[in-house]
């Protein structure tokens with residue numbers, strides 16, 4: 573399965589996103605929050621730099637959620653039973669999403685302070 577052409581690799585990647593959308597409620601919730609943030613930033617009338625940071629944060633959170641989902645699926649497949657190492661692996665991946673989510677909230681507050689009319 574190595575060295576597939578670009579169209580195949582793109583379809584594998586899109587398949588992963590589709591899978592997360594169908595099966596992961598947290599991924600759907602984050603997509604909804606991203607849409608709300610975009611509408612809110614439009615309403616605030618923020619400048620290009622703030623738009624750029626918002627897009628980067630949204631992309632980072634969604635990508636991290638996909639990695640989190642991927643790690644969970646792999647862990648559950650390889651070791652379905654309860655195990656302290658599986659616990660820490662999943663907790664670490666969830667911690668990564670949490671750090672980005674806190675950064676997103678701080679960024680939303682900073683943007684509101686700058687542009688609230």
Ligand SMILES: Nc1ncnc2c1ncn2[C@@H]1O[C@H](COP(=O)(O)OP(=O)(O)OP(=O)(O)O)[C@@H](O)[C@H]1O
Nearest residue numbers: 598641644651652653654655656658659662663666
């Ligand atoms: N096999 C396991 N062994 C030990 N602890 C586990 C195991 N599976 C899950 N846990 C614990 O339960 C928590 C939740 O795990 P779960 O797989 O349900 O993910 P989740 O938080 O529901 O994520 P998502 O909502 O993205 O699916 C983990 O962070 C971990 O602390």
